[in-house]
Amino acid sequence: MHWDMHWDGFTAMERDVRALVADPRWALLPPLGRAQAIAQRALVTPDGSRWLFGALGRWYRLDRVDGRWHLSPPPLHPAVRAAARPQPPGVVVPHLLVPGGPDFAYDRGSTQGFVGPDVPREITERVRALLLAHRGLPREAFPLPEGPFREVFADDVTGAVAAVWGTIMWAAYAPAFDGNEVLLSMFGEFLARPLPGDDWVRWLPAGSLAALVDLYAERVRAGAQEAGLRLAGLMAETATVLRADARFRPRADALLAMAEPLLARPWLDHHALPGGAVREAWLARCPPHLAAAALPETAPGEHFRHSFYDLAEALGYTASRGMDPRSVAASLLAADVAGVCGAYEPSWAAPGASGTAEVVTALYPWIDDELRQALYVTLADPSHPLRGCWPRGGELPPALVPPDRGTAAAVLGSAYATGLAWCRLTGIAAPPAGFAVCSALVQCLIHQRDDPRPEAASNGHPRDPEESGWLFETRNTDISSLPPL
Template sequence: MYWDGFTAMEQDVRAVVGDPRWTLLPPLTRAHTLAQRALLTPDGSRWLFGAHARWYRLDRVDGRWHLSAPPLHPAIRSDARPHPPGVAIPPALVPAGPDFAYDRGSTQAFVGPDVPHEITERLRALLLAHRGLRREDFPLSGAYREIFARDVASTVAAVWGTIMWCAYAPAFDGNEVMLSMFGEFLARPLPGDDWVRWLPLGSLDALVALYAERMRSGAQQAGLRLAGLMAETATVLRADARFRPRAEALIAMAEPLLASPWLDHHALPGGAVRQAWLARCPPHLVSATLPEWAPGEHFRHTLYDLVEALAYTASRGMDPRAVAAALLAADVAGVCGVSEPAWAPGSSGTARVVTALYPWMDDEQRQALYLALADPAHPLRGCWPAGGVLPAALLPPDRTTAAALLGSAYATGLAWCALTGTPAPPEGFAVPAAVVQCLIHQRDDPRPQEPRAEHRADLEESGAWLFETSNSDISSLPPL
C-alpha cells in the first residue's frame, strides 16, 4: 500500500462536508477548512477537492481554479502533500453540502448496453395510452413541429422530449427498441446511419412549451396532463443510470404541478415558465440542469467525464487529461476544419471555437488542445482516429468502458458546440464515430423471449424507414 494523497484528501473532504455541522459554519470558516485540505504535487500544481464533489486545479497562467480531473500516475498521487494554496478560495468552489449528494448516474451512450426491456415496455404502454388523443386538444408546438408528422398529438412529443432531455448522451443504437417505437410518428428519418442515431441534446424550452401553450390557451387540464406525462415518463427512465440524474430533476420540476396546479400561473403571462421550473429543482439536483443555464460549466463537467472515461489509458503510459484534450481537438478539427500548414494566414472556424473554449480549460489542457491542432507532427495527433478507427493504444478494454467513452465523448462534443454556437454534425463527431467501431459487433443485449401478441403492429420494432441514412480551417489559432 502506498500513500495516495488524492484519495485520502477526497475521503477527508467528503467526511467533513457530510457532517451535519458543515452547513452551520460561516462561509469564511468553510473556505479555510477546505484550503487546509488542498494538495501540492511535485510539479508545483495545486489541487482542491471542492464543489460538486470534483477536483479543481489552480491555473498558473490566469490564477483561477479550473474544474480538472486529477492525475492518475501513482508517483504523482503518492507524492502529493497537503499544502494551503496561498490564495483565497472562491465561494463557488466551497461545497454547499447538497451538491455532494448529487448522483451522476452513468456516462454511457445507448450503444452497447441496450435500454432495459422493462423500461422500453413501460414506455410502449405510455405511448399506446396517449397516442390516440385528439390533435386539437394536444397540438404540437415549437421544435416538435419539425420532428413529428402534423397529425401527431403533443402527448407523443412529451414522451419523446422527456427521453431526449433526460439522456446524458443521446447517441442511440440504430436498432434500439425505444427509438423504433416512435418510427410511425416522425416526419423524417433521424440523423445518423444504420449503426448509430446521433441525436441533439433535448431542449427543456421545447418540453416546457408544450405544457405552457396549453395553460395559456385556457386548456388547463390538458396542460397538467402533459406535465404529468413528463413526470411519469421520467419516473420510468430513472431506472436506467444513463437517464437517472436528469429524470430525477424533471420529476422534481413537473410533479409538484399535479398537487398544486396554480404554481406556474405567475410565470405564464411573461413567458417565464421555464425559469419557474428550474427554480423548483432542489439543490442536490441542480447539476443536472447545467446545460440549461451554464453551458460553460456544462462543457467543463463533460470534459471531466471524458478524462475519467479515459482512465484506462493511464496504465498504458498515457496521461488521460492530455488524451482527452487531443480527442477534443480531433472533433473540433473534424467539424471546423484544420488547414495545413497550421499557421496559414486568415481566420478560421477552428480559431473561433478554440478561443471560446480556452477560458473553460486549465493551462495544461489548453496547451494540449493547442498543440494537437497547431502541430501536425506533434505526438498528440497520434490520438486522432485514422480511417474512422481509434489508434490501437486507445482501444477500450471492454464494452462497458467503450460505451462510457462513447457517451462522454459525444456529450463533450454537444457541449462545446452549444457553448460556441457551432451546429453539431448530424453524422456525428469523429471520435464518437470511431468508438462505435469497437461496439458495432457487440451492441445488442439479449432480450427475453416474449409472445408476439404482446406487441402492437403499429409500435413494432421494425419501422425500417426509420433507419434510412439521412444526408450534411485551422488557418490560425489564438495564442495561449
C-alpha cells in the same frame, strides 16, 4: 513528518472532505470557516500543481497562468499520487468551490452511451405502455405547437407523443442510440423524416427544456389548463420510468422535481405565463442537490467543463498505458473540433481564418493552461505526438482502444456529451452524421452488440414495415449544408 509508502494524497483528501461535508456541523459553519477547512486540505504535486477537492464532489487544479481553479480529474499515476503533499497555508479558495452540502448528494448516474448497452426491456415496455395509452388523445385538445418538435414529428402527431419523446431526449445523458434501439423504434410511425445517423447509430441533438415546457405552457395559455397539466403529468410519469436507468436518472430526477409540483398546485406557473418565463419558473424549482443536472440550461460553459471532466475520467484506462488521460481528452476534443470546423488556422494568421480558431478561442476560458496548450499543439502541429490519438480510417489507434465493452460505452457517452456541450457553448450546429471520435468508438462496439440487427424483430415485437421500417434507412447527410460559423 513520515509518510507511509502507501500514502495516496488524493484518496486521503477526498475521503477527508467528504467526511467533513457529511458532518451535520458543516452546515452550521460560517462561509469563511468552510473555505478555510477546504484550503487546509489542498494538495501540491511534485510539478508544483495545486489541487483541491471541492464543490460538486469534484477535483480542481489551480492554473498558474490565469490564477483560476479549473475542474480537472486528478492524476492517476501511483507515483504522483503518492508524492502529493498537503499545501502549505495561504491557499485562497473561491466561494463557488466550497461545498455547500447538497451538491455532494448529487447522483451523477452513468456516462455510458446507448450504443451497445441497450435500454432495459422493462423500461422500454413501460414507456411503450405510456405511449399507447396517450397516442389516441384528440389532436385538437393536444396540438403540437410551433417549435423543434414540428421538425421531428408528422403533422398529425399530438403534443402527448412529443411529451414522451421530449422527456426521453432531455433526460438522456448523451442521446446517441443504437439504430435498432427499441426506445426509438416505437416512435417510428410518428416521425416526419429519418433520424440523423446511419444503420448503426442515431446521433440525436440534446433535448430542449424550452420546447418541452412549451408543450405544457401553450395549453395553459390557450385556456386548456387540464390538458396542460395532463402533459406535465405525462412528462413526470415518463421521467419516473426512465430513472431506473442510470444514464437517465440524474436529469429524470431533475425533471420530476420541476414538473411534479404542478400536479398538486396547478397555479404555480400562472405568474410566469404572461412574460413567457415558464421555463425559468421550472428551473427555479430544481433543488440544489439536482442543480448540476440542469447545467446545460443554466450554464453551458460549466456544462462543457463537467462533460470534459467525464471524458477525461472515462479515459482513465490510458494511464496504465503510459498516457495522460487529460491530454488524450484534449487531443480527442481537437479531433472533433477539426472534424466539424475544418483545418486549424490561428486567428491572427489571415483575414477570414478558420472557424476552428474561433471555437478554440471560445473554449479557452473553460479549460486550464495545460489543456489549452494540448488543444493548441494538437490542432496546429500535425507531427505532434498527441495527433496520434486521432482516429484514422474511421477507427481509433490501437493504443486508445478501450479494454472492454463497458469502458467503450462510457467513453462514447462522455465524448458525445462533450461534443454536444462545446457545440452548444459556441453556437455550432452538431454534425448530424456524428463526431469523428464517437463514430470511431462505435467500431469498438458494433461487433459486440447485444440487440438484434435492424432487419430482425426487436424484443418479440415484429416491426411493421409500413409503421417504422424507414426509421432504419441510412440518411445521407451533407455536412456542407450546416449553417456558416
